[in-house]
Amino acid sequence: MNHATELGHVHLKVRDVDRAVEFYRDVFGLDVTERVGDYAFLSYGTHHHDVALQGVGPDAPGPGRGVGMYHAAFEVEDAEALRGTYRRLRDREVEVSPVDHGISKALYFADPDGNGLEAYLDTRAANDREEWRGKSERFDPSEINS
Known part of the structure; x- marks a missing residue:
């Protein structure tokens, strides 16, 4: 049986991509590898991206307290x-x-x-x-x- 061998990346929906890029770059030391439309891809250097940020607009609701990550x-x-x-x-x-x-x-x-x-x-x-x-x-x- 074949299984995944590692977690490839995390994809997060954010209200403001630029603000999120600054946060993840400054706090975790990630580098931007690509920007496409409302997306930014950040990496530690061994993969194209470890974190994908997707801008969903300033009025998007935040994460809830129910089931989820x-x-x-x-x-x-x-x-x-x-x-x-x-x-x-x-x-x-x-x-x-x-x-x-x-x-x-x-x-x-x-x-x-x-x-x-x-x-x-x-x-x-x-x-x-x-x-x-x-x-x-x-x-x-x-x-x-x-």
Whole structure:
């Protein structure tokens, strides 16, 4: 049986493509690879795009609280990168919920259109733990060491 081997990209509908491009470029370090009409494609460099942004107009309703995707998660390389992401979000006055899962340190937040996002540092090796075990405790992102 053939199965997918990786997630190819995330496609998000946004009210303002330029605003969204600025956010994803500044917060996550993505580069624009192509702009076509109401679409922008952003990449880390190994694929044509990792994130596709589709402008749907300023009056489009935001994500609801019902069934649907909770968030897209972006893994960072190290503690310094997670601290930097936290600083960039705070500089933009984005509300951030920092959560220590035992296997990761995560920052939960929303983009300007309310799409749920996570930036996280995998800490499984540092904590010698492979399973989540339900831990979700707040932490101070400025004190991230590993």
